[in-house]
Amino acid sequence: xxxxxxxxxxxxxxxxxxxxxxxxxxxxxxxxxxxxxxxxxxxxxxxxxxxxxxxxxxxxxxxxxxxxxxxxxxxxxxxxxxxxxxxxxxxxxxxxxxxxxxxxxxxxxxxxxxxxxxxxxxxxxxxxxxxxxxxxxxxxxxxxxxxxxxxxxxxxxxxxxxxxxxxxxxxxxxxxxxxxxxxxxxxxxxxxxxxxxxxxxxxxxxxxxxxxxxxxxxxxxxxxxxxxxxxxxxxxxxxxxxxxxxxxxxxxxxxxxxxxxxxxxxxxxxxxxxxxxxxxxxxxxxxxxxxxxxxxxxxxxxxxxxxxxxxxxxxx
Amino acid sequence: xxxxxxxxxxxxxxxxxxxxxxxxxxxxxxxxxxxxxxxxxxxxxxxxxxxxxxxxxxxxxxxxxxxxxxxxxxxxxxxxxxxxxxxxxxxxxxxxxxxxxxxxxxxxxxxxxxxxxxxxxxxxxxxxxxxxxxxxxxxxxxxxxxxxxxxxxxxxxxxxxxxxxxx
Amino acid sequence: xxxxxxxxxxxxxxxxxxxxxxxxxxxxxxxxxxxxxxxxxxxxxxxxxxxxxxxxxxxxxxxxxxxxxxxxxxxxxxxxxxxxxxxxxxxxxxxxxxxxxxxxxxxxxxxxxxxxxxxxxxxxxxxxxxxxxxxxxxxxxxxxxxxxxxxxxxxxxxxxxxxxxxxxxxxxxxxxxxxxxxxxxxxxxxxxxxxxxxxxxxxxxxxxxxxxxxxxxxxxxxxxxxxxxxxxxxxxxxxxxxxxxxxxxxxxxxxxxxxxxxxxxxxxxxxxxxxxxxxxxxxxxxxxxxxxxxxxxxxxxxxxxxxxxxxxxxxxxxxxxxxxxxxxxxxxxxxxxxxxxxxxxxxxxxxxxxxxxxxxxxxxxxxxxxxxxxxxxxxxxxxxxxxxxxxxxxxxxxxxxxxxxxxxxxxxxxxxxxxxxxxx
Numbered sequence: 001x002x003x004x005x006x007x008x009x010x011x012x013x014x015x016x017x018x019x020x021x022x023x024x025x026x027x028x029x030x031x032x033x034x035x036x037x038x039x040x041x042x043x044x045x046x047x048x049x050x051x052x053x054x055x056x057x058x059x060x061x062x063x064x065x066x067x068x069x070x071x072x073x074x075x076x077x078x079x080x081x082x083x084x085x086x087x088x089x090x091x092x093x094x095x096x097x098x099x100x101x102x103x104x105x106x107x108x109x110x111x112x113x114x115x116x117x118x119x120x121x122x123x124x125x126x127x128x129x130x131x132x133x134x135x136x137x138x139x140x141x142x143x144x145x146x147x148x149x150x151x152x153x154x155x156x157x158x159x160x161x162x163x164x165x166x167x168x169x170x171x172x173x174x175x176x177x178x179x180x181x182x183x184x185x186x187x188x189x190x191x192x193x194x195x196x197x198x199x200x201x202x203x204x205x206x207x208x209x210x211x212x213x214x215x216x217x218x219x220x221x222x223x224x225x226x227x228x229x230x231x232x233x234x235x236x237x238x239x240x241x242x243x244x245x246x247x248x249x250x251x252x253x254x255x256x257x258x259x260x261x262x263x264x265x266x267x268x269x270x271x272x273x274x275x276x277x278x279x280x281x282x283x284x285x286x287x288x289x290x291x292x293x294x295x296x297x298x299x300x301x302x303x304x305x306x307x308x309x310x311x312x313x314x315x316x
Numbered sequence: 317x318x319x320x321x322x323x324x325x326x327x328x329x330x331x332x333x334x335x336x337x338x339x340x341x342x343x344x345x346x347x348x349x350x351x352x353x354x355x356x357x358x359x360x361x362x363x364x365x366x367x368x369x370x371x372x373x374x375x376x377x378x379x380x381x382x383x384x385x386x387x388x389x390x391x392x393x394x395x396x397x398x399x400x401x402x403x404x405x406x407x408x409x410x411x412x413x414x415x416x417x418x419x420x421x422x423x424x425x426x427x428x429x430x431x432x433x434x435x436x437x438x439x440x441x442x443x444x445x446x447x448x449x450x451x452x453x454x455x456x457x458x459x460x461x462x463x464x465x466x467x468x469x470x471x472x473x474x475x476x477x478x479x480x481x482x483x
Numbered sequence: 484x485x486x487x488x489x490x491x492x493x494x495x496x497x498x499x500x501x502x503x504x505x506x507x508x509x510x511x512x513x514x515x516x517x518x519x520x521x522x523x524x525x526x527x528x529x530x531x532x533x534x535x536x537x538x539x540x541x542x543x544x545x546x547x548x549x550x551x552x553x554x555x556x557x558x559x560x561x562x563x564x565x566x567x568x569x570x571x572x573x574x575x576x577x578x579x580x581x582x583x584x585x586x587x588x589x590x591x592x593x594x595x596x597x598x599x600x601x602x603x604x605x606x607x608x609x610x611x612x613x614x615x616x617x618x619x620x621x622x623x624x625x626x627x628x629x630x631x632x633x634x635x636x637x638x639x640x641x642x643x644x645x646x647x648x649x650x651x652x653x654x655x656x657x658x659x660x661x662x663x664x665x666x667x668x669x670x671x672x673x674x675x676x677x678x679x680x681x682x683x684x685x686x687x688x689x690x691x692x693x694x695x696x697x698x699x700x701x702x703x704x705x706x707x708x709x710x711x712x713x714x715x716x717x718x719x720x721x722x723x724x725x726x727x728x729x730x731x732x733x734x735x736x737x738x739x740x741x742x743x744x745x746x747x748x749x750x751x752x753x754x755x756x757x758x759x760x761x762x763x764x765x766x767x768x769x770x771x772x773x774x775x776x777x778x779x780x781x782x783x784x785x786x787x788x789x790x791x792x793x794x795x796x797x798x799x800x801x802x803x804x805x806x807x808x809x810x811x812x813x814x815x816x817x818x819x820x821x822x823x824x825x826x827x828x829x830x831x832x833x834x835x836x837x838x839x840x841x842x843x844x845x846x847x848x849x850x851x852x853x854x855x856x857x858x859x860x861x862x863x864x865x866x867x868x869x870x871x872x873x874x875x876x877x878x879x880x881x882x883x884x885x886x887x888x889x890x891x892x893x894x895x896x897x898x899x900x901x902x903x904x905x906x907x
Contacts, residue, residue, distance in 0.1 A: 005754055020683065097796065097799065097800070098799075098800065098801065099799055117801065119801035119802070119803050119804050120684055120685040120686050120755070120801070120802065120803060121684065121685075121686075121754070121755030121801050121802045121803075122801040124754050124755045125755065125757075125799070125800070125801055129799075141685070141801075142685050142686075142801075142803070143685030143686075143687075144684055144685030144686075145685065179685060182683070182685060206681075206682035206688075207677050207678055207679070207681070207682055207688060207690075208678050208679035208682050209682055211679040211682070211683075212679075212682070212683065
């Protein structure tokens with residue numbers, strides 16, 4: 001088995017590729033550092049000079065305005081130069097290989113690549129081929145991982161719940177295709193959450209998901225009972241009809257979060273969603289906009305978390 | 317070695333006496349994490365300032381990031397007042413190269429444009445690498461390179477100076 | 484020209500023999516053994532140096548990439564690899580470009596291979612035109628051109644009626660049909676075994692049922708048509724159980740497994756190692772163990788390399804997008820030896836899976852050491868360590884999950900029809 005490709009020889013974070021196998025101290029270091037950046041984002045000048053003169057390349061092989069924007073804001077608040085590349089519409093269509101694209105950008109003196117790719121593992125391939133001073137942050141690869149989203153979810157949970165040791169976290173919806181769910185599950189396990197539940201129909205549960213350390217529920221009401229944290233996953237449009245699910249309506253009825261189902265969780269439970277939401281499908285507006293929703297704070301925290309990740313990595 | 321160092325508590329009293337005449341209605345104290353923050357806390361209490369105390373952790377402004385990376389556990393900077401047009405007294409325990417003060421001034425400017433910034437330190441150990449000099453200084457304590465002079469906080473909040481081998 | 488190979492340990496899996504001796508070769512065939520061979524007059528003598536002399540390896544699946552994929556490998560490079568690996572006969576599947584569905588292509592391929600004077604080539608013809616699973620190829624014509632069997636390589640026939648008719652037609656002439664069992668719908672989009680590893684890595688899975696369901700259909704149609712079925716590259720414990728039951732019931736089928744499959748599992752994918760992107764996918768550790776055991780018991784008849792040269796561009800890709808396949812001709816012997824040691828088998832029983840057993844399936848006289856048999860031989864040291872490296876591999880395909888590993892078993896000489904075609 002290869003060594004953990006995320007860590008350098010001193011055991012420090014060289015790339016952020018996945019929360020799977022990331023040591024607890026590093027997860028905590030990122031969350032603690034993000035706390036400090038959170039105060040920066042509340043100031044008049046929301047910018048620190050840490051990455052002055054460094055170039056961050058946002059390499060998005062799969063379009064995602066939202067994630068790209070949060071990385072862009074984070075990098076700019078660290079004073080880095082940000083170059084956005086929507087590769088899905090440029091070189092890849094000309095037949096240039098992934099590694100050629102990266103080698104070309106590397107020749108333009110890149111320091112940090114933020115990579116989003118439709119294929120699981122693509123950032124690992126890039127990380128294996130970049131120069132020693134270059135760093136890779138996975139901004140979502142296929143179904144595999146979305147570590148910065150996982151970290152901002154952990155940050156949000158810690159912000160509202162303080163301690164992980166007694167929590168019950170329920171993750172609801174399309175687990176099968178969700179990199180958000182995978183990253184969050186690994187992070188929650190690393191920080192010692194005793195009860196992680198995944199809730200969804202069998203068509204949206206990956207095989208052997210219990211080996212990740214979760215309890216599997218097909219009945220949402222049972223799964224939400226006494227939950228402290230509810231994470232609703234986005235249901236992609238293309239999955240709403242076909243062999244996985246009969247319809248968005250039926251999904252909403254059995255797996256959508258309504259005020260009535262939310263009442264089954266603890267009264268102080270928080271509701272999270274990685275966005276963008278499908279209102280009326282996986283989550284009702286009354287819940288999304290309700291008092292227990294922390295969906296917008298998640299977005300704010302996301303910037304501080306990404307600042308923390310980039311500043312820790314680029315300094316190692 | 318510690319026996320040869322001046323008593324920090326006595327120095328604090330002297331420092332207070334020097335600062336007090338200059339205080340005005342817009343005066344505010346900002347301590348630099350960690351030793352400077354302890355000292356600023358004491359000065360703030362002794363001087364009875366109305367403006368709440370500010371704390372800076374200059375981790376995000378340090379000039380050795382490229383060499384050392386980010387500090388392991390940066391603390392939240394917290395300036396609980398509007399910096400604009402204030403008379404700020406920046407407080408640190410030991411003044412050495414001047415780089416920390418440079419970083420702190422830069423960070424302060426990101427909160428707003430202060431009317432004046434003064435610098436108060438408990439000890440000036442020499443060895444400056446930047447043109448920085450203290451407005452208020454408790455004592456000059458020359459310390460050879462390779463040694464580290466720092467403030468420690470004991471039980472009941474007593475502050476004392478300590479000399480170590482840098483490591 | 485009479486060639487004597489003296490001072491060697493002759494291992495003949497067909498007879499179970501494992502004893503020191505000598506071999507005399509004349510006119511491309513084995514003329515005499517032991518004392519008779521030692522005493523006879525010879526034009527030339529090759530001193531075996533005490534090494535193992537065994538029948539040359541027979542590999543039931545080696546892609547040579549010609550015609551159509553010469554940038555990945557050529558007949559010449561892969562025939563060099565074959566003899567360097569001690570392989571003296573190989574069957575090549577029909578998934579070339581164009582596929583081997585016309586007698587002219589088969590004829591040309593055989594002529595080119597023959598001209599190279601290395602290993603013997605046995606083309607496997609396409610069962611359906613362009614492997615599209617719609618219309619039958621001219622099997623009889625193809626057989627006359629030299630096809631020894633008919634296959635779909637890794638392309639499934641989606642329409643079971645076509646499969647049924649193809650088996651009937653092949654059975655009419657008694658042609659063997661070599662097929663992989665994989666339901667294309669269940670396997671659709673999948674790139675790894677559908678289990679905990681694929682779940683963790685977020686890779687789309689191919690369930691074991693893709694193999695077992697297709698296999699059930701195949702076995703039932705074989706019962707009904709009387710086709711001569713050889714199952715290629717089974718990968719699951721479930722398939723092993725089905726083959727075991729079918730053989731017990733008296734169905735005359737045979738079966739092979741890839742050398743990768745008996746040593747590796749999906750856990751070897753590690754951090755998306757595209758070297759482990761294979762077809763069929765690497766399965767669970769329990770599947771690997773069942774395959775290894777079944778090969779020892781003879782439920783699986785033989786071991787093949789499933790040699791598939793892939794160039795660097797094909798592998799330097801994200802796992803799912805990378806091209807499946809691994810080079811194997813030069814690894815077949817060491818991987819068979821490793822398997823034999825792991826299972827505690829003697830050398831003769833180990834080598835049977837890559838010599839005498841595949842010879843039966845191919846219907847050839849080679850695969851044994853006896854007077855009259857073709858002098859297709861390999862001289863090797865079973866204990867000498869070889870590091871698998873891109874520089875060492877003769878194959879143009881430099882990719883294999885075993886890259887960088889040290890494996891025991893080094894070939895020192897290979898003879899085809901009595902001619903030395905490889906020598907260290």
